[in-house]
Structure formats: C-alpha cells, structure tokens
C-alpha cells in the first residue's frame with residue numbers, strides 16, 4: 001500500500017488513514033492507497049470502515065499540481081465508485097477542511113461525521129473549475145438544487161454544524177474524532193443501518209420552480225467576469241435533475257475536462273500558487289526570527305488609517321489610532337463605526353462582534369499613548385516632509401524594537417527611514433483602499449530594513465488576512481508605478497476618439513471590475529488635480545490630464561458631485577454618457593492637434609494592458625519585484641485585475657511575448673518614444689522565445 005495511506009482494523013472497524021502533508025491532497029499515491037485499502041476492507045472481517053486523515057485537515061481537494069499534466073491512474077471517480085459500492089458501511093471522519101475532491105470523497109461515503117470546527121465546501125469555481133467527482137450530482141440530491149447552486153457557485157466553505165442542518169453531515173462528534181467515528185460506525189453496525197448511497201436519492205423535478213435554471217444561469221453569469229465555470233456548474237445541476245446519476249456524472253466529467261483545459265482555469269491555478277509563493281522571500285530563511293506583535297498603533301485616522309485599524313481589530317490585535325486632535329479622531333472613529341454598521345446590516349457581523357472589535361480600537365492624540373506599540377503604521381497625508389517629521393517623532397517615542405511602517409503610496413521609504421536613528425526597523429506597508437476590504441498588502445523593503453522586520457511584517461500581513469507581495473523602493477512601488485501607463489493610455493484613447501463608455505466597457509468586458517475612466521470618477525477627479533497643483537508639472541506631458549482638469553474646473557469631480565466623465569443617477573448611481581463631456585474631449589483633442597478616429601476593442605485592450613506588462617518587465621529587471629508571478633498577485637488582489645486572466649504578466653505570456661513586444665514597438669513608433677520605451681527584459685524574452693513564467697523558474 002502507498003505510504004500516503006494506511007489501513008488497520010480496530011475493534012472490528014477498518015480505519016483508512018490518509019497522510020499526505022500539508023493538506024492531504026488527493027495525489028495519485030493517495031488515490032491508489034485508498035483504492036487498495038477499499039479492496040482489503042471488502043474482503044476482510046471488518047464490519048464497517050472509517051476514512052480519516054492525519055495532520056491538520058481532512059482531504060483538502062484534488063492535487064492541483066496534477067492538473068494540466070497527463071492523467072494518472074486510478075482516477076478519482078474510480079476510487080469513489082469503489083467506496084460507494086463497498087459492501088459495508090463506510091464513514092468519513094472530517095476535521096479541518098473537506099474541500100473539493102476531499103468533500104466529494106466524503107460524499108461518496110455512506111455516512112459523514114465531523115468535529116464542530118470542521119468546514120466543508122466545493123471551492124473549485126475559485127480555480128475556474130467545477131466539482132469533477134460527483135459534487136454537482138450528489139450535493140443537490142441531499143441539500144436541494146438551490147443550496148447546491150449557492151454552495152458550488154460561491155465556492156465558500158460551510159461550517160460543519162450548518163452542513164449538518166443541510167443534511168450533508170450526519171453526525172457531529174464531540175471529543176476525539178477518530179475514536180468518536182469508530183464509536184459512530186459501531187452504532188451504525190449494531191443498529192443495522194443501511195448503506196446510504198447518495199446516488200440512490202432521486203431529485204423530484206416537480207420541486208424545482210419553473211425558470212429556476214434560466215435565472216440561475218443569469219445570476220451565475222452576472223458575477224462571472226469572463227469565467228465560464230459558473231455557467232457550466234448550472235449545466236451540471238440541470239443534468240442532476242434531468243438525467244440518471246451515471247449520465248449526470250458523465251456530463252459533469254465532460255464539462256470538468258473542458259474547464260481543466262481552459263486558459264481561465266490555468267490562470268486561476270497560477271494565481272492560487274502565485275499567492276502562496278509571494279509570501280516567500282528569496283534569501284530570507286524560514287527560520288528568520290520574528291518580533292512579537294501584541295499591540296499596534298496607526299498614525300492618521302483618515303480613509304486609510306481607519307481601514308487599517310479595522311484590519312487589526314478584525315484579527316483581534318489591540319490598536320491605538322492617533323489623530324492630530326479630538327475632532328479629527330472623532331471623525332475617524334465615526335467612519336469606522338459606520339463601516340462596521342454596514343457589515344452588520346449585511347448580516348456578516350453581529351452587534352456583539354462589532355462591540356468586541358470596537359473595544360480593541362483606542363483613540364489617542366498624544367504620542368505617549370503609542371510608546372508601547374510593537375508596530376506603528378503611519379497613514380497621514382502623502383507629504384514627504386510631514387512623514388519625515390512623524391518618523392523622527394516616532395523614533396523619539398517608540399520603544400526599542402518597535403517596527404515603524406509607512407503606508408505611503410509613492411514616497412521614498414529610505415528617505416523616511418533616514419529621518420530616524422533606526423532605519424533597520426523601518427518598512428513600507430502599502431495597503432489598498434478600502435484597507436479593510438482589499439486583500440493586497442505591498443510590503444516595501446527599504447535599503448536598511450532588517451530581515452526580522454521583514455519576516456515579522458510578512459507574517460503579520462497573513463495574520464490580518466492580507467495577501468502580501470514584496471516590493472523594493474521606487475516611485476509608486478510595483479502596483480502604482482505600473483498603473484501610470486495604464487491610466488495615461490486610457491486618457492489618450494479618449495483624445496484619439498474613444499468615448500469614456502467605450503474605454504470602460506471594453507476593459508470591463510476584458511474582466512476589469514471597473515474601467516479606468518469610471519474608476520477616476522469613483523476616486524474623485526479632484527484628488528489628482530490637487531496633487532498636480534502641489535507639484536511642479538513642468539515638462540510633464542499635459543495630454544493625459546487635459547480632460548480631467550477641464551472637468552474639475554467645471555465642478556465635475558466624479559461620483560461625489562454627481563458628475564465627472566459620466567452623469568450619475570442620484571438614486572441608483574448608474575453611469576450615463578454625457579454629450580457635454582464628449583464635446584470637452586473633442587475640444588481638447590483639437591487643441592493638441594489630435595485627429596479623432598474609430599478605435600477597435602483590440603487596440604483599446606493592447607494600449608491599456610501592454611504598458612502594465614512593459615513596466616512590469618522593467619520592475620523585474622530592476623529587482624523591484626521578486627517574480628513575475630508576484631506582479632500578477634499585486635494586480636489581481638490590489639487592482640481587481642481579472643483573476644481569470646491570471647494577472648498582466650501571465651496574460652502577456654498567453655498573448656506571446658513576441659507579439660506583445662512587436663505591439664510595443666508599433667505603439668512606440670506611432671505614439672511616442674518615451675511612453676513606449678520597451679523593457680530590455682521584454683525584448684530579450686521576446687527574441688529568445690521565452691516567457692515570464694519560464695523566467696521566474698530560471699531565477700529560482
């Protein structure tokens with residue numbers, strides 16, 4: 001038997017135990033091991049069989065690293081069929097997370113028991129897949145089609161107790177799981193319980209309201225952002241209702257195969273592994289010591305500071321929020337309370353949860369109150385002199401060993417560190433707005449940042465449920481530096497003849513959550529306007545700001561003033577095109593002597609995406625990002641880049657770097673030397689037939 005699976009008999013109950021750390025994924029040797037054990041159990045004197053797992057979790061799914069490679073026998077359906085057809089009761093004993101193929105394995109058992117802290121779910125949709133081993137056929141047979149739709153299209157795991165209420169779990173076990181499961185198996189045997197095969201349950205199609213699937217498909221597609229899996233899940237559920245189970249399973253397998261081979265799923269699997277890889281810092285040993293973080297402080301309780309304080313409170317870490325005076329503090333605290341209130345209204349938190357979290361946030365206006373903090377995050381106005389002043393003050397106030405972090409978007413972290421006598425303790429923590437919602441945290445390593453400060457900050461990021469990506473110091477770090485070209489091209493496209501709607505809807509169809517022009521309206525056009533006024537713009541190309549400046553000067557600040565590039569419906573906030581804006585764009589184009597023309601969707605996408613790729617390549621060759629996959633993580637988690645496209649660098653690999661490079665050269669020729677200067681790395685990879693993925697591998 002494979003070493004990943006052991007089989008023994010205890011008190012006449014066969015125990016199949018899976019041991020495939022870290023998450024007991026269903027690798028080939030696990031499948032083979034389970035199949036062997038089932039073969040033994042079929043013939044031996046055991047009266048029932050318990051399937052359990054060692055380590056931190058029940059089987060957390062198929063082995064994702066095997067997807068895209070030639071299939072290896074035995075396949076999961078074969079294993080599950082052997083389990084389901086076993087001649088004695090087989091019981092899954094669940095702890096941790098039974099996910100995907102892991103939960104499907106449990107569903108092929110005759111009974112399922114779990115400890116209360118366990119969770120079960122079918123998260124395949126998050127990898128661009130559908131449950132390919134019976135999940136779409138078995139869940140609706142127990143829990144009903146509607147519940148199956150919610151569970152499978154959301155991919156979110158369900159606590160064991162709720163799964164118990166839904167009928168997906170038969171028994172909640174108190175105390176030791178394996179002992180409890182053996183006891184449960186014994187009771188089933190003694191009471192002569194039948195072999196309950198979910199396949200034998202019939203779905204009564206009369207219970208499905210007319211039009212259900214049509215509506216389900218609409219709902220699934222509405223949130224799909226270019227993903228096909230949600231649509232295929234609905235097809236599988238339809239098959240569960242309309243076809244006998246074996247035909248339904250066949251249909252599910254067929255659609256699973258289609259998805260496994262799709263670029264969307266490859267992109268989403270890439271992001272799954274990229275997210276985890278980004279947490280690993282090259283050259284930083286795993287055993288690097290970390291500093292203890294028991295108390296945090298935030299300087300500045302504005303848009304970002306308030307959100308960051310919530311992240312700490314949500315993770316159970318006490319945090320002091322320091323503002324300039326009582327009035328500003330009150331304002332900041334009110335906004336935090338209001339944000340929590342919205343979450344309560346949505347049913348995601350209770351009043352008691354909020355009370356507990358608010359209890360962890362203390363306001364302050366005196367630096368003496370933050371002297372004991374283990375980490376201080378500065379989130380005041382984006383002004384280097386002010387930030388330096390604050391860091392000098394933190395240096396004088398904070399205890400030795402405290403981590404001093406800045407949330408700056410653009411400023412030089414090394415210059416900020418130099419304002420202290422302890423630059424080794426200074427680091428950048430660049431959160432994204434809204435900080436309590438957006439998953440990305442760019443961790444900016446200064447020239448002198450100590451290894452343990454970096455390791456602690458990365459660990460803390462995970463603790464406050466962020467996806468961390470490391471950046472070196474440069475203007476705008478990874479994400480905002482890349483964004484400059486994206487925004488610039490969107491604006492130039494307007495001058496060249498696109499309407500705001502055309503740019504936005506094309507990029508939204510591509511999968512961006514919101515197009516760049518509408519995004520400007522959401523953020524407020526006055527933000528950039530004020531920033532431009534406060535710096536020397538001499539020598540800047542005026543074209544990318546021309547329209548925006550005109551809009552601000554005519555009182556159109558974006559959504560907050562009811563109009564910007566679009567007019568907004570005051571009730572629904574729906575955006576509507578405005579001929580007035582189109583006239584302004586035409587006037588500005590004329591001023592710059594730009595001839596307006598028809599522009600294809602293909603050009604809009606290339607013009608906006610390739611600056612991301614080109615700048616991303618520069619960022620890699622300068623060593624600002626560790627890996628191309630880290631750049632993808634930044635864009636997917638910080639800028640709502642469509643996960644089904646895998647991030648800009650993965651997307652470029654799909655387009656072929658030779659094609660991307662040629663387009664960059666073409667744009668350089670047509671639209672200017674400076675904006676489209678190709679990255680050396682892009683040229684090298686294009687000329688050598690390389691890819692960013694292969695480059696990442698080569699770099700180790």
Ligand code: 3HC
Nearest residue numbers: 023025060061062063064065099100101123131132133276
């Ligand atoms: N296959 C291969 N490797 C996996 C894996 C899987 N299903 N799940 C996790 N891993 C790896 C991770 O890449 C990571 O590797 P690393 O240490 O080298 O970085 C390691 O296991 C630990 O994972 P996490 O860091 O994510 O550990 P956590 O404890 O934070 O989370 C988890 C555990 C909740 C199980 C999380 O890993 C997870 O969500 N895994 C994916 C679950 C999933 O999507 N299952 C469905 C797979 S598709 C499927 O089953 C198809 C079927 O229907 C036929």
Ligand code: NAI
Nearest residue numbers: 300301302303304305323324328379380381382408409433
């Ligand atoms: P904000 O203007 O909303 O808040 C700044 C807060 O700092 C104000 O409440 C102000 O009273 C307070 N403050 C000013 N001087 C202070 C001092 N000396 N001591 C204590 N508090 C002081 O600004 P926002 O948007 O929260 O930005 C803060 C920082 O975060 C900036 O560096 C910005 O670049 C960065 N950032 C902003 C993002 C955004 O989308 N708003 C995204 C990521 C980073």
